[in-house]
Amino acid sequence: MIRDVSFAYSQTPVLAGISARASTLAVTGPNGSGKTTLLKLILGLLAPLAGAVTAPAPRAAVFQDDRLIEHLTAVGNVRVAHPGKVADQAIAAEFRAVGLAEEAWLRPVRELSGGQRRRVCLARALLPGAQLVCLDEPFTGIDAETLPTVRAYTRDRLSGRDAAIATHNPDDLSFFNWPRLHLPGLPKSE
Amino acid sequence: MIFTTALDRPRVRGLIAAVFWLGVWQAAALALGNEVLLASPAKVVGAFARLAPTNGFWASIGYSAARIAGGFAIAAAGGAALAWVASLNRWLAALIWPAVRAIRTVPVVCFIVLLLIWADSSWLSVTISALMVLPVVYANVEEGIKRQDEGLDELARVFAMPARRRWLAIRLPAVLPHFTAACRVGVGLAWKAGVSAEVIGLPDGSIGDRLYQAKLVLSTGDLLCWTVVIVACSFAFEKLVLGALAAFESWLARGYAKSS
Numbered sequence: 001m002i003r004d005v006s007f008a009y010s011q012t013p014v015l016a017g018i019s020a021r022a023s024t025l026a027v028t029g030p031n032g033s034g035k036t037t038l039l040k041l042i043l044g045l046l047a048p049l050a051g052a053v054t055a056p057a058p059r060a061a062v063f064q065d066d067r068l069i070e071h072l073t074a075v076g077n078v079r080v081a082h083p084g085k086v087a088d089q090a091i092a093a094e095f096r097a098v099g100l101a102e103e104a105w106l107r108p109v110r111e112l113s114g115g116q117r118r119r120v121c122l123a124r125a126l127l128p129g130a131q132l133v134c135l136d137e138p139f140t141g142i143d144a145e146t147l148p149t150v151r152a153y154t155r156d157r158l159s160g161r162d163a164a165i166a167t168h169n170p171d172d173l174s175f176f177n178w179p180r181l182h183l184p185g186l187p188k189s190e
Numbered sequence: 191m192i193f194t195t196a197l198d199r200p201r202v203r204g205l206i207a208a209v210f211w212l213g214v215w216q217a218a219a220l221a222l223g224n225e226v227l228l229a230s231p232a233k234v235v236g237a238f239a240r241l242a243p244t245n246g247f248w249a250s251i252g253y254s255a256a257r258i259a260g261g262f263a264i265a266a267a268g269g270a271a272l273a274w275v276a277s278l279n280r281w282l283a284a285l286i287w288p289a290v291r292a293i294r295t296v297p298v299v300c301f302i303v304l305l306l307i308w309a310d311s312s313w314l315s316v317t318i319s320a321l322m323v324l325p326v327v328y329a330n331v332e333e334g335i336k337r338q339d340e341g342l343d344e345l346a347r348v349f350a351m352p353a354r355r356r357w358l359a360i361r362l363p364a365v366l367p368h369f370t371a372a373c374r375v376g377v378g379l380a381w382k383a384g385v386s387a388e389v390i391g392l393p394d395g396s397i398g399d400r401l402y403q404a405k406l407v408l409s410t411g412d413l414l415c416w417t418v419v420i421v422a423c424s425f426a427f428e429k430l431v432l433g434a435l436a437a438f439e440s441w442l443a444r445g446y447a448k449s450s
């Protein structure tokens with residue numbers, strides 16, 4: 001739940017008086033309107049200047065910029081992010097579901113294509129365990145042929161969990177059909 | 191074509207370069223015609239053949255190598271630890287920096303003289319090697335810590351990664367290339383400074399002591415033989431350290447790939 005949240009970077013206000021009650025949320029708005037900042041507030045990476053955010057834990061995320069550990073393999077990146085031991089079969093099932101070719105599983109992620117890396121990020125976030133999942137432009141780089149399957153799998157995986165997606169893609173918005181929060185962006189001070 | 195490809199291999203190129211410089215050395219020795227000014231490679235090989243079977247030769251290598259390696263290890267661990275402590279707090283960094291800067295800028299000979307006043311000369315090469323390498327390790331590791339990807343730190347926070355995983359998967363791999371670069375430079379520094387200190391402090395049975403003895407009797411062959419030994423030891427030690435670090439890096443990279 002987001003209640004009357006405001007946030008600023010140094011002297012630049014980004015969010016003012018934002019509220020949302022839904023457990024799933026689609027955040028929209030132009031570049032620089034504060035979508036990623038709002039996801040960071042929900043994930044607890046930033047503290048609001050005013051208002052409050054209450055969100056369940058454990059948490060997971062697909063970050064806008066991947067945030068993969070480059071020297072680790074695809075499997076390593078998924079395993080390292082999850083507390084306790086994750087079975088090989090569970091990771092394999094997740095990779096298959098997001099369409100990551102088997103040949104990529106044990107390669108360092110620095111050798112993978114943009115689309116493959118994105119699928120690793122999705123697998124990492126969608127594995128069971130997290131009660132809150134935030135997705136920041138999650139399907140960037142995924143080819144048009146497999147996109148509908150991956151999108152559908154993501155929605156199914158998030159059912160019963162709290163989730164937020166930030167996206168510019170109208171297809172994502174209509175597919176997820178979650179309550180929308182539009183951030184218009186704050187006027188820049190002179 | 192096959193011959194050209196074989197010549198293009200780095201090892202072959204290195205061998206040809208070594209043979210070329212040996213030839214230059216031999217030619218220079220012949221041109222001078224004075225064994226005291228410049229002993230020929232053959233004379234140095236002869237000195238090695240004479241010294242190598244003696245116990246003293248290996249004991250001197252062991253004496254200096256143990257102390258220089260000890261000093262290097264102290265500097266590697268101490269420099270990395272200090273850099274980590276400095277990264278925790280700006281005040282701690284401000285406190286540590288002048289000391290590291292002082293060690294870096296004070297001429298090595300000042301430390302040598304001071305240490306000879308304070309302690310036994312057997313401690314000299316350990317301490318001097320450590321003092322020379324510590325600022326290099328500190329500066330490199332500090333840079334590595336500063337350049338760590340903040341995004342991965344956020345990743346660790348979101349996924350609530352335990353501290354051990356953060357260290358093994360994110361922090362150590364980020365700092366390791368900087369630490370390795372410091373070690374690459376540091377090994378050579380440790381040997382140069384350590385042996386220089388021994389030549390001044392003359393601890394009994396050290397390589398520095400042997401170099402000094404060779405100088406006293408104007409035995410340029412022995413002197414150059416010991417110089418070659420120092421270069422070989424430094425090279426071997428560098429290979430050992432870098433090999434161990436490479437093995438550690440690949441162990442870190444393999445981490446989390448398998449469930450067991």
